[in-house]
Amino acid sequence: MKPKTMILMVVAVTCGLGASYMTSRLLAERKVETEKVKFLVLRKPVSLGDPIKNPDDFFEEKAVDKDTEPKGVISDKELLKGKVMKRALRVGDHVTLEDVLGALEGGLGVHLPPGFKAVGIRVNPETIAGGFAALPNSRVDIIWTCRRATDKDTFSKVLLEDVLVIAADAVAVRPENGQAMAASVVSLALNTEDALKLALAKENGSIALVLRKFNDKSRAENTQVSLEAVRNDNVHKKGDVSEDGTASNDGSSTPSLVNGLPAMPKAAPKVVVAKEDPKPVIDSKTHVLTIVEGDRQRQIQYQLDKDGHVLNTNVTRGEFGLPPRPEVESPPAPPVPAPTTTSEVAPPARPND
Numbered sequence: 001m002k003p004k005t006m007i008l009m010v011v012a013v014t015c016g017l018g019a020s021y022m023t024s025r026l027l028a029e030r031k032v033e034t035e036k037v038k039f040l041v042l043r044k045p046v047s048l049g050d051p052i053k054n055p056d057d058f059f060e061e062k063a064v065d066k067d068t069e070p071k072g073v074i075s076d077k078e079l080l081k082g083k084v085m086k087r088a089l090r091v092g093d094h095v096t097l098e099d100v101l102g103a104l105e106g107g108l109g110v111h112l113p114p115g116f117k118a119v120g121i122r123v124n125p126e127t128i129a130g131g132f133a134a135l136p137n138s139r140v141d142i143i144w145t146c147r148r149a150t151d152k153d154t155f156s157k158v159l160l161e162d163v164l165v166i167a168a169d170a171v172a173v174r175p176e177n178g179q180a181m182a183a184s185v186v187s188l189a190l191n192t193e194d195a196l197k198l199a200l201a202k203e204n205g206s207i208a209l210v211l212r213k214f215n216d217k218s219r220a221e222n223t224q225v226s227l228e229a230v231r232n233d234n235v236h237k238k239g240d241v242s243e244d245g246t247a248s249n250d251g252s253s254t255p256s257l258v259n260g261l262p263a264m265p266k267a268a269p270k271v272v273v274a275k276e277d278p279k280p281v282i283d284s285k286t287h288v289l290t291i292v293e294g295d296r297q298r299q300i301q302y303q304l305d306k307d308g309h310v311l312n313t314n315v316t317r318g319e320f321g322l323p324p325r326p327e328v329e330s331p332p333a334p335p336v337p338a339p340t341t342t343s344e345v346a347p348p349a350r351p352n353d
Helices: 003-032 125-134 192-202 227-231
Strands: 036-042 059-065 117-122 139-146 155-168 185-190 206-211 224-226 246-248 253-255 284-293 296-305 316-319
Touching: 117 192, 125 155, 125 185, 125 206, 139 192, 155 192, 185 192, 192 206, 224 227
Parallel strands: none
Antiparallel strands: 036 059, 117 185, 139 155, 139 206, 155 185, 155 224, 246 253, 284 296, 296 316
């Protein structure tokens, strides 16, 4: 073989090896520089209306090469917190914002608990505790007042207890500061039976919402009181707080605190003593006048005050040997003291025969 040919073969092999090395190195560098993209996919199947309270229970991350991921995928779990599923998806499916509903999207139907319906009632500030009983996610008792022809038949009743408020007018989100919300219609979550009760009560009386304390699951013992019992003050039951700030848990009254304030002392009843009208003091004397007329005599008894004025007009007359003359009835005179002075008129002397 000629030296020139040998030189060309060596050059060709060297160039081939160099090209192969450069190609493999270029491919290796490109593989290292390939970017990955992570997004969220479902770790368990979901149905229409499922709420996403904790995204970690529903989603996991999946990594793919950049520019190969589906369009609209979500990588931040906080974007899905508090959302509601708008369609059913399977395990491994990715989620986009078009697959979920926000807090105000889709209406109240997607936020109702299973088996409950949204029922609206017309209210005013007085019947919703100034607006605090209308806050969404509050718990209230429903008081029904029905007026009838008699006090015995007129009553107020705890119709429903521990009812969930889901909206005030068109607002279904509770304010972060907890400020009262004025509303004309409050929407409640009720089952079918309770919804029928409320519908019937609204047409036959008035409805008021009583705000409950958070996590208060207590039940009222006395759920109904009549107007007759209120008038007779016969509505205090075991555990009730009386007007003087005392509560009775075992039939006896014991001091208690009302709204954190000490009980007010009960004022002693005032005793009113009736005063008798003073009787007038009369300084008087009784006089008896004897009149002789022939063989007949009669007496007149009367009283004179210290000035000589006659005090009584109903004088007592009488005759000796004859029954007293009938007198006109008059009111009884006050007790007459014993006579102090007696005046007699001597009978006139008869002329000598």
